[in-house]
Amino acid sequence: MNIIVCIKQVPDTAEIRINPETNTLMREGVPSIINPFDLHAIEAGIKIREQLGGKVTVLTMGPPQAETSLREAISMGADEAVLLSDRAFAGSDTWATSYTLAKAIKKLGADIIFCGKQAIDGDTAQVGPETAEFLDVPHISYIRKIAEVKDNYLRVERLMDEGYDIVESSLPVLLTVVRELNQPRLPSLKGKMSAKKAEIRKMGMADIGADENSLGLKGSPTQVKNIFAPEVKAERKMIEGTPEEQVDNLIKELKEIKCV
Amino acid sequence: MPVIVNNEKCTGCETCLSSCPFDAIVLKDGKAYINEYCNACMTCLSVCPEGAITETGARTQGAELKQKLEEYKDVLIFAEQKDGRVVSVSFELLGAGKRLADELGTKLMAVLLGAGEPEARELIKWGADKVIVCSDPELEKFNDDVYSEVLSRIINEQKPTIVLAGATPIGRSFIPRVAAKLRTGLTADCTSLEIDKETKHLLQVRPAFGGNIMATILCPDYRPQMATVRPRVMKRGEYNAGRTGEIVSVNFENIKSRTKVIEFIKEVSEVSVNLHEADIIVAGGRGIGGEKGYKMLSELAEAMGGAVGASRAAVDEGWIPYSHQVGQTGKTVNPKIYVACGISGAVQHLVGMQSSDVIIAINKNTEAPIFNVATYGIVGDLFEIVPLLTRKIREVKNL
Numbered sequence: 124m125n126i127i128v129c130i131k132q133v134p135d136t137a138e139i140r141i142n143p144e145t146n147t148l149m150r151e152g153v154p155s156i157i158n159p160f161d162l163h164a165i166e167a168g169i170k171i172r173e174q175l176g177g178k179v180t181v182l183t184m185g186p187p188q189a190e191t192s193l194r195e196a197i198s199m200g201a202d203e204a205v206l207l208s209d210r211a212f213a214g215s216d217t218w219a220t221s222y223t224l225a226k227a228i229k230k231l232g233a234d235i236i237f238c239g240k241q242a243i244d245g246d247t248a249q250v251g252p253e254t255a256e257f258l259d260v261p262h263i264s265y266i267r268k269i270a271e272v273k274d275n276y277l278r279v280e281r282l283m284d285e286g287y288d289i290v291e292s293s294l295p296v297l298l299t300v301v302r303e304l305n306q307p308r309l310p311s312l313k314g315k316m317s318a319k320k321a322e323i324r325k326m327g328m329a330d331i332g333a334d335e336n337s338l339g340l341k342g343s344p345t346q347v348k349n350i351f352a353p354e355v356k357a358e359r360k361m362i363e364g365t366p367e368e369q370v371d372n373l374i375k376e377l378k379e380i381k382c383v
Numbered sequence: 384m385p386v387i388v389n390n391e392k393c394t395g396c397e398t399c400l401s402s403c404p405f406d407a408i409v410l411k412d413g414k415a416y417i418n419e420y421c422n423a424c425m426t427c428l429s430v431c432p433e434g435a436i437t438e439t440g441a442r443t444q445g446a447e448l449k450q451k452l453e454e455y456k457d458v459l460i461f462a463e464q465k466d467g468r469v470v471s472v473s474f475e476l477l478g479a480g481k482r483l484a485d486e487l488g489t490k491l492m493a494v495l496l497g498a499g500e501p502e503a504r505e506l507i508k509w510g511a512d513k514v515i516v517c518s519d520p521e522l523e524k525f526n527d528d529v530y531s532e533v534l535s536r537i538i539n540e541q542k543p544t545i546v547l548a549g550a551t552p553i554g555r556s557f558i559p560r561v562a563a564k565l566r567t568g569l570t571a572d573c574t575s576l577e578i579d580k581e582t583k584h585l586l587q588v589r590p591a592f593g594g595n596i597m598a599t600i601l602c603p604d605y606r607p608q609m610a611t612v613r614p615r616v617m618k619r620g621e622y623n624a625g626r627t628g629e630i631v632s633v634n635f636e637n638i639k640s641r642t643k644v645i646e647f648i649k650e651v652s653e654v655s656v657n658l659h660e661a662d663i664i665v666a667g668g669r670g671i672g673g674e675k676g677y678k679m680l681s682e683l684a685e686a687m688g689g690a691v692g693a694s695r696a697a698v699d700e701g702w703i704p705y706s707h708q709v710g711q712t713g714k715t716v717n718p719k720i721y722v723a724c725g726i727s728g729a730v731q732h733l734v735g736m737q738s739s740d741v742i743i744a745i746n747k748n749t750e751a752p753i754f755n756v757a758t759y760g761i762v763g764d765l766f767e768i769v770p771l772l773t774r775k776i777r778e779v780k781n782l
Contacts, residue, residue, distance in 0.1 A: 134592075136592065136729070136731070142401075147401065147402075147403060147404045147405070147406060147596075148404060148405055148406050148592060148596065149406060150405075150406040150420065151406075159699070185419075186419035188419075213385055213419070213421065213423075214385035214421070214422070214423035216568065217559070217569065218562065218563065218566070218567075218568060218569070221559075221563060241712070243712070244592055245591070245592075246571065246572065246590070246711050246712060246731070247569075247571035247572075248555050248559075248571065249555075249559040249562070249569060249571055250559075251559075252527070252556060252557065252559035252560045252563075253559045253560065253562065253563040255560065256531070256559070256560040256563035256564055257563055260641075261527065261528055261640075261641035261642045262527060262556075262560070263527070263642060264527075264552070264555070264556040265552060265556070278645075282552070283552050283553075283647070284551065284552055285649060285650070285651045285655075286647060286648050286649040286650040286651065287647070287648055287650060288644045288645075288646070288647050288648075289644070289645045289646045289647075289648065290642055290643065290644050290645065291642065291643050291645060292641060292642040292643070293641050293642075296641075296642075302705060303705075339385070340385040340423050340439075343568070344566070344567050344568030344602050344604065344605040345568035345569070345570060345600050345601065345602050346423070346600070346601045346602070346603065347422055347423060347424040347425075347591075347598050347599070347600060348424075348586070348598075348599040348600065348601045349424065349426065349598070349599050350404035350424050350426065350591065350596050350597070350598050350599075351596070351597050351598075351599070352596060352597070353590075353596070353597055353730045353733060353752070353755070358758065359754065359755070359756075359757050359758060359759075359760055360758065360759050360760070361754070361759075361760045361761075361762070362759055362760065362761050363762075366763055366764070366767045366768050366771055367771065369761050369763060369768065370768060370771045370772045370775055371775070373743065373759055373761065373772070374772075374775055374776065374779060376759060377720075377741075378779075380741065382719060382720055382741055
């Protein structure tokens with residue numbers, strides 16, 4: 124079984140702070156991590172390999188320093204790692220990112236492709252399904268359980284509102300996974316050793332045979348027009364005093380608007 | 384990088400450094416240097432007093448392309464159904480779509496898959512001018528392959544300039560496939576949609592970067608302009624029982640699916656029902672400090688007769704289960720009262736709760752952004768305030 128897990132290195136958005144004067148991000152000291160949903164995707168890939176044999180390749184598109192995330196995935200148990208990095212990829216939106224990933228996956232070959240449901244920096248959840256479309260393979264989103272995997276068949280549970288679907292598919296297939304699927308393992312000592320020594324395969328525009336006009340900013344249909352700070356609600360009332368007074372006054376306010 | 388600094392013109396004045404929303408410009412050897420964090424927002428281009436920053440891969444938009452864009456006219460919404468009934472977000476999309484269509488002076492279309500004409504007529508009463516309905520029983524149950532193929536074919540025929548869909552599990556799963564097929568842009572989870580007065584392009588606003596800032600997204604050179612909208616973000620339009628419109632039935636052949644839904648198993652978590660239906664939600668964030676804090680919030684929620692919510696930080700720490708999470712990656716709620724305890728208020732959380740009628744924020748940090756959306760703000764130690772509030776509410780209610 125050839126398994127490819129697509130991962131993304133993201134800033135830990137919980138640690139991001141905003142400069143209150145300029146309303147811009149402050150990156151200093153913000154750690155880069157593997158997108159949390161992708162950890163579950165890596166775990167799912169390793170589990171299937173342990174069951175059926177084969178190979179788990181982690182794939183990421185990003186700047187050269189994304190290599191640290193690939194090594195982390197190897198320390199968890201992935202066999203190989205591929206870094207898609209090229210200046211031509213810069214400024215990609217979800218369309219161009221998916222196109223690029225699909226080009227690389229076609230080159231590498233896969234029976235099952237795993238992605239996290241979404242990345243915590245963009246939160247679009249678009250790259251998985253779009254990549255599947257470019258690969259011309261089916262996809263199933265929000266996988267919470269993998270019930271059965273065979274040579275040319277799998278059955279999974281897809282998390283929906285108010286329940287779950289039992290879905291079957293032929294292979295190859297792309298699956299996006301949710302947290303409920305599994306508990307990602309921690310790197311083993313042996314894994315850490317292999318991660319140190321592992322050779323990271325690097326691929327650029329020419330290696331994946333991509334059309335330059337479909338890459339990066341040039342290939343991206345969407346553009347960021349501007350960035351701004353969220354609005355402030357006008358009628359806010361700060362309640363001061365000792366904790367006792369604050370609580371009393373709050374209850375008084377709530378009584379007035381008939382909320383208690 | 385998408386933008387480049389001309390080193391001869393750059394004086395190293397650092398003006399661009401503080402203008403960059405992504406902190407992607409640094410000073411290297413006395414010159415501005417744009418690193419890999421660049422998101423191509425082009426903010427720096429206009430602030431540089433020397434005009435030293437320019438776009439590298441200039442976007443080309445030929446006359447031919449422009450003419451092609453003009454073929455795309457109407458606004459189209461995807462009306463999602465479940466068990467044959469149109470789901471709520473579809474009416475909200477009709478509200479938003481009608482406003483955009485009126486502004487553009489075009490028609491509002493709706494696509495309804497797997498339901499019948501009575502439902503199509505409802506869509507007209509809620510604002511659609513034309514409903515394209517495909518009542519094939521194969522479409523009653525959602526399927527990514529089939530839905531994306533059918534919707535793409537309809538879009539290719541109808542050529543709408545804007546396509547809106549609900550950011551529901553179904554919409555978020557198959558709409559990206561449609562965008563990929565059509566070679567066009569898609570913006571997820573928009574919180575505001577407006578038409579640019581000059582260019583007539585769709586201005587799509589969404590929280591970006593973990594929801595810490597807002598971004599306006601454009602899709603100027605491709606059509607249709609596609610966006611998803613979360614449930615309960617847009618307002619429904621006006622219902623008019625006497626409204627008439629056109630209903631077109633269509634059928635498609637040769638659509639194959641490689642996946643098959645064998646069974647749907649209903650499993651409604653009590654938490655999720657409670658959060659959506661609750662009049663009062665007491666939610667905790669990083670400030671609650673641990674599982675003990677969760678217990679304290681549960682007591683307040685019980686006293687107030689409400690449900691317990693959580694921010695992503697509290698869920699990531701493992702203090703409160705994910706089913707309680709409110710925000711961009713959790714649930715969107717709009718209760719009468721939302722009590723935010725120890726929640727700093729990243730936009731990622733705010734988008735899921737800011738339409739609540741009354742927001743009470745309790746936080747020890749005066750600067751916490753949660754106070755910006757609060758109706759009542761209390762700066763203080765929540766471990767003092769919350770138990771006190773619980774006790775006093777019980778007294779008031781005579782519990």
